[in-house]
Amino acid sequence: MVIKKQNTPMTNRRKNFSGNASKRVASAQILELQSLDKLGPSAASKQKERPRFNPRFNQTKKTGQSQKTRTSNNQKKQNNQSGRPKLYRPTFAPLAVTSNEKTSGGSSLKICPLGGQEEVGRNCTVFEYDDDIIILDMGLQFADEDMPGVDYIIPNVSYLRGKEKNIRGVIFSHGHLDHIGAAPILLEQLGNPPIIGRKLTLAMIKHRQEDYKRGTAKNLKTINIDSIDQKITLGKFQISFFQVEHSIIDAVGIIISTPHGTVIHPGDWTMESDPLDGKPISYEHLSKLPSPRILMMESLGVAYTKERVPVKTTQHNLEMLIDRAKGRVIIGTFASQLERISHLLAYANKIGKKVALDGYGMKMNVKIAQELGYIPAYKNTIIPIENIHKYPADKIIIICTGAQGESNAVFSRIVNGHHRYINIQKSDIVIFSSSVIPGNERSVQKVKDQIYHLSDNVIHSSIMDVHSGGHANVEDIKQILHQIKPDYFIPVYANYYMLVEAKKLALREGFRDDQVFVLDNGNIVKFQKGRKPLLLKEKANTDYVMVDGLGVGDVSEIVLRDRRMMADDGMIVVIATIDAKTGSIIGNPDLISRGFVHMKENRDLIEKTRAKVKAIVKDKNPMTPADDDYIKNKIRNEIGQFLFKATQRRPMVLPVIIKV
Known part of the structure; x- marks a missing residue:
């Protein structure tokens, strides 16, 4: 690992963060998004006004596109000229890979999002170059309303099992929980690799680590980003940084340089046209980075067309x-x-x-x-x-x-x-x-x-501007696309429909369909310079890993189903005492209702249920008089049907068999 620091002063650092009104103000914690409206004017009315991109990586000698193909495409465009507007039908698969498509060997850059696609939160992306691996962010996602008892959800890192020794470092873009929240758990699972971030981000991770396991923060291997001009070598990856605007101090954009592609990742970002210090951030210098430039851009506000509140x-x-x-x-x-x-x-x-x-x-x-x-x-x-x-x-x-x-x-x-x-x-x-x-x-x-x-x-914001959002709107996204001029665009960190809208926007702004990739969690895209990027058939496991109290991953979908059932219709416990030799029931079954019915107010239903239990046990399989599982299943199924017929509710039925 090599760290290089330049003597150039960090002019854009904006670190003099005193309490006066001379510095920019934050916007939102974790995930902020104002109401989403429809996108602006249609593609048909705007297409002629906007210049089309012609990045170097699109030239014929690099893409292999023949003159015949271009002529054919032009002919198709001419044939489509008519007075009637055409319905826009983009292809949303990033790249189609057929079973007989040849994949080249040799070194390559692979990008695999383990979270942050198709969702808001759980941000985590893996970058692989041969045997070297780096990770960007380890965020959490808060549980949905249909996940009772679950505190939050973290990325599934089973894809990295067995590769822990290859992980050269984890880079954190900023300190929001959807980017650092899972760090204490995942760093431990992956062998505590070095972590890289700015001062506030690392301090927040250390604090969260102490909350998770007291006394363990001192074991973290940290690399502080002291200057925006700092460069770090992690295996074969060259890491550098650029300034971004976001709603938290010490947010930073990441540049990942490899021979097969330069990844530009702003993390979460926005564009403040009139910042407090009077120095708007421009990203035009990023257009000079080596091709192919791969822009992975947070697109949470792609459908927000209103002007942002300064x-x-x-x-x-x-x-x-x-x-x-x-x-x-x-x-x-x-x-x-x-x-x-x-x-x-x-x-x-x-x-x-x-x-x-x-x-x-x-x-x-x-x-x-x-x-x-x-x-x-x-x-x-x-x-x-x-x-x-x-x-x-x-x-x-x-x-x-x-x-x-x-x-x-x-x-x-x-x-x-x-x-x-x-x-x-x-x-x-x-x-x-x-x-x-x-x-x-x-x-x-x-x-x-x-x-x-x-x-x-x-x-509140509906009646007065008392909040400024920390995420870019559609005009900001257009602006950064034109400033950076990427060869490839991967929208990230948003719900699936937002990723699709980001692709539509890029196509209207002049990108070709094969330059914009809408990825699912777990998709792996392979880049090799001079070759067409490939979407691999292999897909990483990105199933939810749920955290409930101190338990990590022990809440499965079956557990959630049971919790939902109890939350919806309650539960009833049926306790039957059975003679171990004869299998006959002894006395009356005991019933315990929790969240189903009040037993004192529903005596008739309770007595009928007891009688039904007696009949079920009496009607046992004569070949298995002492088979607990058989009796339990019979009680569970038949009492469940009986109670549904009587109440139109489906409580969880828990049979308990006591043998004497």
Whole structure:
């Protein structure tokens, strides 16, 4: 492993992160996306206005396209000219590989996403060059509503089993949980390879490692990205970096250089046209990287056509609300919104107000940022949450977590009256300074409704610009495509329909169909310079690995099915005591109902169920009078059918046989 540092000052680092309004503000934790609208004007009306790409890697001598083929294609285009618009039918398979297609030997670059395709979260991508492997990000995905009891989901790394010694390092683009959340578990499974990231990102990983297993963070092998100009050698991979805008401090774009392709990966990103420091980021220098250039770009906002809210606008509106407040200001946001939190702390310090932070993740992230020098201590501004009653209400700002409606987060505890120190008053201003993560709409709306009962002053993005998103919109994606001019484009980190829309966008912007790959999790694409990229038939296992408490991967689909059944219709336990010799039932069966029916209010059903159990045991197979499995299955099936006929519900039936 070789690390090279250049003496060039890091002009774009923007590291002077003080509390004044001179630095950019963050947007969202993990996954933020504002409401998605339809894409802009149709391809038919825009195609003639836009220049078509002609990257070097598309030339005839490199692609092998013959003059005859080009003539045939041109003839087809001429034949298609008519007054009637054609329905656009792109091919969404990245590359078709037939069984008799010859695959060349020799060295190659392989790219395999283990997560982050077809979904939002669980971001993890494997890059292979001969026997060398590097990994980009190890994120988690929060469980869906139909996964009761599951805390979160992590990437499946079984594809890397037996290759642990070949892993040269794991690179982390930034510190959001959908990029670092699975690191403690996966690093341990893969033999603790070196991890590479910027200061805040590595500090967050270390903290998460300590939460996972106390005393193990010191064992992490870390490589800090001290400068954006730094270069790192990991086996045959040459790694370099570029500046990106995102909603968390120390986000970085990754360049992976190999003889067979240069991968450009911004991680999560956005484009701020008017940043706080007045220096918009341009990606045009990346177009000078060696071909073939492979752009793997997060496309979460590809269908968002509205203009993004500038950070300056968000800051101005928050300051205005704080100035006008006649009571307390309660701001709900993401725990990783460190730049926004820092700005609010600086403004409160300037106007003489006190700030109380609440929420474990938020307080810990601020503490880490203070230790790294990104946020000043503000000893005269930050107060403990238990001291808010010592100051006038109009001098208090509370910044807390829970704007996504999480059941145990601060906002939910406040509105449910379970918070020890905060009760919302009519004069309080309550601000949702966050977007709604897809899937959380119901829980967020529930919290909003409850807060509207308590306060006359509730502010959210639907009525005022109090949040700036951290993901690019469709115009940003167009701009970066034109600036970088990649030879190949792989949209990543989004739901499948967004990946498809990103491909449609690229085709309208002049890319050919075989230049844009829509990959599923587990697909493996092979690149060899001068040859056509291949989608291999081999596919990595990317089944969900669910984490429940301390259990990793021990919750299967069968377990989830049982949990869903109990959540839907409850369960009933049937306890039958049977003579071991004769197989006849002794006494009355005992029944225990949980979540099915209240036994005292349904005596008739319970007595009929007992009688049915007696009849089932009496009608046993005479050849197997003491066969427990036979009796259990018979009780489970017939009692299940009986209860469904009586109630139209299907509780889980658990037979217990006691032999005496």
